[in-house]
Amino acid sequence: MINNCYLSGFSFHVPQQVMTNKDFEKLVDTTDEWITSRTGIHRRHIAANQSCSDLALQASLQALERSGINPRDLTHILLTTFTPDAYVPNAACILMEKLGVRGIPAMDVNAACTGFIYGIELARAICALHPDSMILLTASEVVTSRINLTDRSTAVLFGDGSGACVIAAKPFSNIPSSCYVTDVLLEADGSLGSLLTVNGGGSAHAMKLGQKVDHNFFVQMEGREVFKHAVRSMREISRKILHKNNLTIDDIDLFIPHQANMRIIESLSKKMQIHPDNIFINVQDYGNTSAASIPIALADAWEKGRISKGDLVMLVAFGGGFTWGAVLVQF
Numbered sequence: 001m002i003n004n005c006y007l008s009g010f011s012f013h014v015p016q017q018v019m020t021n022k023d024f025e026k027l028v029d030t031t032d033e034w035i036t037s038r039t040g041i042h043r044r045h046i047a048a049n050q051s052c053s054d055l056a057l058q059a060s061l062q063a064l065e066r067s068g069i070n071p072r073d074l075t076h077i078l079l080t081t082f083t084p085d086a087y088v089p090n091a092a093c094i095l096m097e098k099l100g101v102r103g104i105p106a107m108d109v110n111a112a113c114t115g116f117i118y119g120i121e122l123a124r125a126i127c128a129l130h131p132d133s134m135i136l137l138t139a140s141e142v143v144t145s146r147i148n149l150t151d152r153s154t155a156v157l158f159g160d161g162s163g164a165c166v167i168a169a170k171p172f173s174n175i176p177s178s179c180y181v182t183d184v185l186l187e188a189d190g191s192l193g194s195l196l197t198v199n200g201g202g203s204a205h206a207m208k209l210g211q212k213v214d215h216n217f218f219v220q221m222e223g224r225e226v227f228k229h230a231v232r233s234m235r236e237i238s239r240k241i242l243h244k245n246n247l248t249i250d251d252i253d254l255f256i257p258h259q260a261n262m263r264i265i266e267s268l269s270k271k272m273q274i275h276p277d278n279i280f281i282n283v284q285d286y287g288n289t290s291a292a293s294i295p296i297a298l299a300d301a302w303e304k305g306r307i308s309k310g311d312l313v314m315l316v317a318f319g320g321g322f323t324w325g326a327v328l329v330q331f
């Protein structure tokens with residue numbers, strides 16, 4: 001089966017409201033110095049009244065425009081998130097209504113922070129099945145809707161935002177921000193799921209009428225364990241995808257890791273011996289936006305001129321589940 005897959009029109013959107021580390025000093029027992037030295041994060045954008053689909057709409061409209069595609073030309077809508085507007089309807093259906101599109105499949109994909117990478121592989125499979133596909137892939141998170149702002153150990157790490165691109169089995173002609181998907185590798189390990197959870201409201205932790213939410217409703221994690229697994233898994237899957245494609249890390253022009261934490265990125269790049277000039281980092285400005293982190297970083301790197309025609313770019317992510325994955329794209 002031919003497995004051609006092209007991405008185009010990388011775009012991102014973040015809410016207007018910015019929350020700095022100094023703002024957190026007023027909320028919880030923390031300091032700008034602690035947050036900066038432990039995470040590298042200086043600020044993050046916080047949704048005021050916007051939902052997941054609101055943020056997704058903005059990135060999607062720009063991705064469609066940059067790809068020269070009318071929303072009515074779409075054949076599929078995939079939205080990756082762990083913070084959808086609601087359980088039902090799914091956020092992709094809400095997004096489709098906002099885009100003015102009807103009659104095509106629209107579904108949410110949840111692989112936590114690895115969502116966008118999983119979404120690329122799903123889109124690649126759809127392209128193989130339906131060579132005339134025109135797929136909108138969006139990642140959108142209002143992570144702060146599932147963050148306890150008084151829990152200093154998680155609150156300072158995350159931010160809200162969205163990223164999007166259009167995916168097709170045929171090349172996008174005359175679109176500079178387009179690339180070919182060379183390969184994708186995905187992995188997961190459910191035995192480690194309890195290290196990073198958002199349990200409350202799920203069917204195993206069902207809410208009763210009138211019940212108040214407790215800490216289970218919000219992101220809970222064993223920070224140090226997550227850190228270790230994130231570095232190990234992203235390093236290992238990067239090694240595997242390079243080996244599978246007869247490449248070394250020196251062949252990669254730009255390495256774009258999940259933007260969770262500067263220390264995770266530094267540890268990963270040190271172990272993989274990646275030259276600092278070849279890594280893209282924007283966690284300082286956005287915090288960890290979960291599934292949106294990779295498409296935000298990709299679009300940001302593109303807009304900042306960090307990617308040129310001919311570049312081989314590697315995306316690698318890790319998230320709750322645990323899930324992790326890597327993608328090679330050729331510009």
Ligand code: ACO
Nearest residue numbers: 030034038113152153156223224226227230260261318319
């Ligand atoms: N301000 C001040 N002190 C804090 C804060 C804060 N915001 N948060 C925690 N502390 C305190 C703790 O209470 C603890 O105090 P104690 O020693 O009196 O008990 C102390 O700092 C040390 O806490 P640790 O959790 O051991 O701190 P650590 O150095 O491990 O850093 C961190 C915590 C930043 C969360 C780190 O473990 C980490 O980066 N983990 C990775 C987690 C991550 O990025 N997850 C993102 C989601 S998953 C993903 O996207 C991959």
